[in-house]
Amino acid sequence: xxxxxxxxxxxxxxKAMRARAQMYSQIRxxxxxxxxxxxxxxxxxxxxxTDVHLASIQAQRHVQGSQQTHYLQTSPEFAMxxxxxxxxGPIYQxxxxxxxxxHGRKHNSEFTMLEWYRPNFSLKDLMFEVTDLLNVTLxxxxxxxxxxxxxxxxxxxxxxxLNPLLxxxxxxxxxxxxxxLNLDLGDDRxxxxxxxxxxxxxxxxxxxxxxxxxxxPPELASLAKTKTDEDGELVxxxxxxxxxxxxxxNAYDELIDADVLRSRFAADNAEREKLGLYVMPIDEFLLxxxxxxTACAGIALGVDRLLMVATEQMRLExxxxxxxxxx
Numbered sequence: 001x002x003x004x005x006x007x008x009x010x011x012x013x014x015k016a017m018r019a020r021a022q023m024y025s026q027i028r029x030x031x032x033x034x035x036x037x038x039x040x041x042x043x044x045x046x047x048x049x050t051d052v053h054l055a056s057i058q059a060q061r062h063v064q065g066s067q068q069t070h071y072l073q074t075s076p077e078f079a080m081x082x083x084x085x086x087x088x089g090p091i092y093q094x095x096x097x098x099x100x101x102x103h104g105r106k107h108n109s110e111f112t113m114l115e116w117y118r119p120n121f122s123l124k125d126l127m128f129e130v131t132d133l134l135n136v137t138l139x140x141x142x143x144x145x146x147x148x149x150x151x152x153x154x155x156x157x158x159x160x161x162l163n164p165l166l167x168x169x170x171x172x173x174x175x176x177x178x179x180x181l182n183l184d185l186g187d188d189r190x191x192x193x194x195x196x197x198x199x200x201x202x203x204x205x206x207x208x209x210x211x212x213x214x215x216x217p218p219e220l221a222s223l224a225k226t227k228t229d230e231d232g233e234l235v236x237x238x239x240x241x242x243x244x245x246x247x248x249x250n251a252y253d254e255l256i257d258a259d260v261l262r263s264r265f266a267a268d269n270a271e272r273e274k275l276g277l278y279v280m281p282i283d284e285f286l287l288x289x290x291x292x293x294t295a296c297a298g299i300a301l302g303v304d305r306l307l308m309v310a311t312e313q314m315r316l317e318x319x320x321x322x323x324x325x326x327x
Contacts (some may be wrong), residue, residue: 010321015275020319026136027094027114034129036090037114040154041079043096044070047283050268051222052275055100057109071280072098074116075300077223078286081131081254084296085289092116095304099127105315106246109324112303121297123239123253125282127212130249130299134210136264138310147241151229154211155201164193165217165233172196181312190219206242224252241301243309251299258290 010017023024033040047069048056056071066118073079076093083091097113118126127147134145136166156164162175172192181199186192205211216224221236237253262282269279309321317323 007326010316011323011326012053012319012321016307016313016319017321020303020307023137023205023307023310024094027133027303030136031116031131033094034090036092036118037088039083039088039091039093040095041076041083041093042050043073043076043098045073045078045283046070046075046281047078047286048280049074050265050272050280050282052268052271052277055102056278056280057100067223069219074099075113077298078283080115080117080298081293082285082289084119084294085292087164090116090118096260103324106305108304108316108320109127109315110327111320114298114306116299117254117296117298119294119296123214123237123297124250126251126297127239130212130251130301131210137306141310141312145210148277149212149214149239150205151215152197152213152217152235153215153229153233154308155205156197159200159204160196162196164196165235167193193217202242202247203245206244209243212239213242220253221255221264223255223264225255227253246309247302248305248309249299249301251297254293254296254298256290256293256295258287261290279281 018272020037022122044059044061045067049056054074056074059070059072060067061070062068075097076095077325080091080093092115094112094114096110098110098250100109102109121129126205127149131145131147134147138145156162160179162171167175167188169189170187171193176195177193179196179200181195183195183317185195205213215229215235216238218236221238225238226234227237239251240247241249241251265282269282272279305321308314308316311319313319
C-alpha cells in the first residue's frame, strides 16, 4: 500500500536561518547602543484590534477558573503603550504577531515584528533612526541607503494624475475603469483608493532607493494623529517604509487623546457590525493609560520582510522555517 510522503523539512535553508540570527543580533546591538530598553509583553489579551481590515485569532483560556475568549496580538502596541505611560522611557520588542488567514508571497498568519517607541521623537526623527537601522541590517546588500520622502498624495498624482485626498467617489470609480480595474465596490470610497494604491502605486515604490511614504488620507489614521499638509488638506500623521515595492514598516505620530481614540474604536466596531464581522472588545487598559503618555513616535517593522530584502528572496516562506500550511 502506498503512502503519501510527508515533507517535514523547513521551507528556508540554513543560510536564511543564520541570516535571521545575525539580524536579531544586529537589532539588539543597535538599540542597546541607543539605550532603548528591550521589553516583553503578553501575546494574549482580553481585547483585540478593532481595525476592520485586520482579523484577530481567538483563543480560549481559563483565568482564575473562568473560561474567557482572548485574542492573539496583531501587534504589541497596546501593551507597550501601557509601559510607556508607566514611565518605561524608549522601548522596543521583537515578538510574534498573528493575523488570521493572511497567507501568500508576502504574508503568513504568524510573523515576526520589531516594534519600538520613542518619546518626544518627531516622525522625521524616527525616519533618521530607521535609516540608521537599515544601514546596519542591509549593509551587506546595498552598502549605504539614503531613503527619500514622498507623500501619499504625490505618489498617487505621479502615477494616476489624481489627488486621493480630494477625489470624489465618481472620480475614483472613473479612474479605476480607465486603468482596467472594473470592480464594483459600491459607495466604498476608501476601498477604491486602496484598490488603486495596491495595483498602481505600491508596486512601484522603493526601487531606486527606499521610500518613506507620508501623509496618508485621514480615514487611514488608525492610532495616529491627524494634521494639515502644506496645501492645507487634512492627512494622517504617519509614514510607511517601502523597498522594492514591499511595505516593511508602519509608523505613527501616536494619538494620545483617549476620547478621540475611543470614538475611532467605536466607529470601527460599528463598521464591523455592518460588515458582519466580530465586534471586538475595546482595550480599556490602553484608554486609561493614554493620558499619562508623553508625545511619542512609534513604528512596527516586519522582520521577515526585512530579511527577504536582505537575502534577495521573493517569497516569505524562504526566510521562515515552517509557514502555517506545514506548521
